[in-house]
Amino acid sequence: MKSLLKNNKGLTLVELLAVIVISSIIMIVLFSIFLNGQNQAQTQRDKNLQLIDVAYVLKVLTREIRKTDIVEVQNNDTLIIDNDIYTFNSADNTITKNGDVFQNNINQFQVNKVLNKITIQITSIDGITQKTEIVLRR
Secondary structure, three states: OHHHHOOOOOOOHHHHHHHHHHHHHHHHHHHHHHHHHHHHHHHHHHHHHHHHHHHHHHHHHHHHHHHOOOEEEEOOOEEEEOOEEEEEEOOOOEEEEOOEEEEOOEEEEEEEEEOOEEEEEEEEOOOOEEEEEEEOOO
Protein backbone atom coordinates (compact mmCIF):
# COMPACT_ATOMS: atom_id res chain seq x y z
CA MET A 1 0.00 0.00 0.00
CA LYS A 2 2.81 2.42 0.84
CA SER A 3 4.46 1.74 -2.52
CA LEU A 4 1.37 3.00 -4.36
CA LEU A 5 1.40 6.28 -2.46
CA LYS A 6 5.07 6.90 -3.20
CA ASN A 7 4.54 6.51 -6.96
CA ASN A 8 4.94 10.06 -8.33
CA LYS A 9 4.65 9.24 -12.04
CA GLY A 10 1.25 10.95 -12.67
CA LEU A 11 -0.45 10.77 -16.06
CA THR A 12 1.36 10.49 -19.32
CA LEU A 13 0.47 12.63 -22.29
CA VAL A 14 -0.88 9.59 -24.15
CA GLU A 15 -3.20 8.70 -21.27
CA LEU A 16 -4.44 12.28 -21.04
CA LEU A 17 -5.12 12.42 -24.79
CA ALA A 18 -6.96 9.09 -24.65
CA VAL A 19 -9.22 10.40 -21.87
CA ILE A 20 -9.92 13.61 -23.82
CA VAL A 21 -10.73 11.70 -27.04
CA ILE A 22 -13.03 9.20 -25.29
CA SER A 23 -14.79 12.01 -23.38
CA SER A 24 -15.24 13.99 -26.60
CA ILE A 25 -16.77 11.01 -28.40
CA ILE A 26 -19.19 10.41 -25.52
CA MET A 27 -20.17 14.10 -25.44
CA ILE A 28 -20.76 14.17 -29.22
CA VAL A 29 -22.99 11.08 -29.05
CA LEU A 30 -24.99 12.48 -26.12
CA PHE A 31 -25.36 15.88 -27.79
CA SER A 32 -26.58 14.33 -31.06
CA ILE A 33 -29.16 12.25 -29.15
CA PHE A 34 -30.35 15.40 -27.39
CA LEU A 35 -30.62 17.38 -30.66
CA ASN A 36 -32.49 14.53 -32.36
CA GLY A 37 -35.00 14.49 -29.50
CA GLN A 38 -35.45 18.26 -29.75
CA ASN A 39 -36.04 18.05 -33.51
CA GLN A 40 -38.60 15.27 -33.09
CA ALA A 41 -40.45 17.27 -30.43
CA GLN A 42 -40.53 20.39 -32.64
CA THR A 43 -41.83 18.36 -35.60
CA GLN A 44 -44.61 16.88 -33.47
CA ARG A 45 -45.54 20.32 -32.13
CA ASP A 46 -45.77 21.72 -35.67
CA LYS A 47 -47.96 18.85 -36.85
CA ASN A 48 -50.24 19.21 -33.84
CA LEU A 49 -50.62 22.94 -34.49
CA GLN A 50 -51.50 22.23 -38.13
CA LEU A 51 -54.08 19.67 -37.03
CA ILE A 52 -55.60 22.14 -34.57
CA ASP A 53 -55.73 24.87 -37.24
CA VAL A 54 -57.49 22.64 -39.77
CA ALA A 55 -59.94 21.38 -37.14
CA TYR A 56 -60.68 24.97 -36.11
CA VAL A 57 -61.52 26.01 -39.68
CA LEU A 58 -63.84 23.03 -40.11
CA LYS A 59 -65.52 23.74 -36.78
CA VAL A 60 -66.15 27.41 -37.63
CA LEU A 61 -67.45 26.62 -41.11
CA THR A 62 -69.73 23.88 -39.78
CA ARG A 63 -71.14 26.19 -37.12
CA GLU A 64 -71.71 28.99 -39.63
CA ILE A 65 -73.43 26.65 -42.09
CA ARG A 66 -75.73 25.27 -39.41
CA LYS A 67 -76.77 28.79 -38.33
CA THR A 68 -77.87 29.93 -41.80
CA ASP A 69 -80.28 29.11 -44.60
CA ILE A 70 -78.15 30.46 -47.45
CA VAL A 71 -75.13 28.38 -48.49
CA GLU A 72 -73.56 28.50 -51.94
CA VAL A 73 -70.48 26.85 -53.41
CA GLN A 74 -68.55 28.40 -56.30
CA ASN A 75 -65.60 26.83 -58.16
CA ASN A 76 -65.05 24.19 -55.44
CA ASP A 77 -62.81 26.64 -53.56
CA THR A 78 -65.27 29.39 -52.61
CA LEU A 79 -67.96 29.01 -49.98
CA ILE A 80 -70.61 31.67 -49.45
CA ILE A 81 -72.45 31.56 -46.13
CA ASP A 82 -75.03 34.37 -45.80
CA ASN A 83 -72.93 37.47 -46.52
CA ASP A 84 -69.55 35.89 -45.68
CA ILE A 85 -67.34 34.67 -48.53
CA TYR A 86 -64.65 32.08 -47.72
CA THR A 87 -62.13 31.75 -50.55
CA PHE A 88 -58.98 29.66 -50.94
CA ASN A 89 -55.94 31.49 -52.32
CA SER A 90 -53.46 28.90 -53.60
CA ALA A 91 -50.74 31.50 -54.22
CA ASP A 92 -50.61 32.48 -50.54
CA ASN A 93 -51.82 29.12 -49.13
CA THR A 94 -54.52 30.95 -47.18
CA ILE A 95 -58.24 30.86 -46.69
CA THR A 96 -59.75 34.34 -46.63
CA LYS A 97 -63.03 35.48 -45.15
CA ASN A 98 -64.41 38.54 -46.91
CA GLY A 99 -60.89 39.37 -48.16
CA ASP A 100 -59.18 39.08 -44.75
CA VAL A 101 -56.90 36.16 -43.93
CA PHE A 102 -58.86 33.56 -41.99
CA GLN A 103 -56.28 30.74 -41.90
CA ASN A 104 -52.66 30.32 -43.07
CA ASN A 105 -50.65 27.28 -44.17
CA ILE A 106 -53.46 25.61 -46.09
CA ASN A 107 -52.44 23.53 -49.10
CA GLN A 108 -55.89 22.56 -50.33
CA PHE A 109 -59.47 23.68 -49.68
CA GLN A 110 -62.26 21.89 -51.52
CA VAL A 111 -65.97 22.45 -51.10
CA ASN A 112 -68.63 20.42 -52.89
CA LYS A 113 -72.38 20.72 -52.66
CA VAL A 114 -74.64 17.96 -53.93
CA LEU A 115 -78.34 18.54 -53.29
CA ASN A 116 -78.53 19.16 -49.54
CA LYS A 117 -75.09 17.77 -48.63
CA ILE A 118 -71.94 19.91 -48.34
CA THR A 119 -68.51 18.28 -48.21
CA ILE A 120 -65.50 20.30 -47.06
CA GLN A 121 -61.96 18.93 -47.26
CA ILE A 122 -58.92 20.85 -46.02
CA THR A 123 -55.27 19.83 -46.33
CA SER A 124 -52.51 21.67 -44.46
CA ILE A 125 -49.01 22.39 -45.71
CA ASP A 126 -47.73 19.33 -43.79
CA GLY A 127 -50.23 17.08 -45.59
CA ILE A 128 -52.70 16.74 -42.74
CA THR A 129 -56.16 16.26 -44.27
CA GLN A 130 -59.51 16.53 -42.56
CA LYS A 131 -62.92 16.22 -44.12
CA THR A 132 -66.45 16.90 -42.95
CA GLU A 133 -69.87 16.39 -44.45
CA ILE A 134 -72.81 18.56 -43.49
CA VAL A 135 -76.39 17.70 -44.39
CA LEU A 136 -78.64 20.73 -44.70
CA ARG A 137 -82.03 20.18 -43.15
CA ARG A 138 -83.79 23.17 -44.65
